[in-house]
Amino acid sequence: MTPPELRALLADSVALWSAEARVWVDGEAVRVGEIRVTAAAPEDLPIRWWLERPGQKRPCTSVLGLLRSLRNALGGGEAQKLRVV
């Protein structure tokens, strides 16, 4: 996923959570307010994404994990679990 594609997904997600944060491409990273999201290097697998805040760098192994972490960081409310019936 390119930084502009990631920015589009994260900007939509921020809107979906009714969170308030500006989302923009910052070089190879995407900034969500003070949070910096970057794709992990291939040698970092199974880590795929890094989510950085001042004083904290959190690994995420999937885009779903990234969204979960970002939502928590933004205080976007409790997520619901899928229930299959």
Added chain:
Amino acid sequence: MIPVVVLTGFLGAGKTTLLKRLLRDPGYADSAVIINEYGEVPLDHDLLASSEETFVSTSTGCLCCVVRSDLAATLMDLHRRRRLGEVPAYKRVLIETSGLADPAPILHALMTEQPVLETHRLEAVATLVDALHGAAALERHPEAQRQVRLADRILLTKPDLADTTALRATLATLNPGAELRDVLHGAVPADWLLAAAPRTDEWLDATARHSANLGSVIIEREAPIPAMALTLWLQGLAEHLGTKLLRLKGLVCIAEAPEAPAVLHGIGHVMHAPAWLEAWPSADHRSRIVLIGQGIPPYWPLRLLDAIEEEVRAASALPG
């Protein structure tokens, strides 16, 4: 499995008139009817004269507001009495909701209560809209909008009493996927009303024609979708859309089994386990998924699916 058809519509839309007519129609014989009325006295029950093959059970209070298990309890009690021969061996259940009911919790109950799931199958949601007062109800009452959004079929009642051009446009905007039929004096063919909700090309195509609608998000995809990507995507929808997702339906070409489509069906964070059609209904084998919801950024579901699919394909390409 006993099919269940939910009949809903705002106050005065003509539900009782319709039921009154239906219960005298041989096409609706062998039906059990559960009537939910808002108020202490079950008037509708008394207004209905049922045929010998059909009987009526009432539940008072607003069905969508009471604990969901009440509906389950009513259904399962009927089912038990049917098994014991205490009531006729009905072949289907019609649930008439209160005019003030939001149907979502009712559908949720039908899809989540385990005993109900094992014995009943939600066949369709039919919503009545009054041609005369429907536009005002839709404008003023969110319950009326939810009733329309969740419908598989919309029955436009009293169409002879008003110009319905604007109302039809509103209905098409709120729920582009629903079939709409004019209904005069409660006359509705049983084979149309009671049929399983369409989940084939006709339904999807009808929806796709209105893809600009804000309440609906359409995803069409040429390439088959890996099963793992689909599973993770549904998980993502449930996590982040929650109650914003009113309904999800779709035909999906799964990469591991592309010869027949999987049928998706869900409400909120609750999804039915995918069912499989025996074959594709047409030469069009694209995956087509419709999400009906409120406040969903229109490209978010597709962007999430793209991102997840990219990860899944990358992972499956890894050695070992």
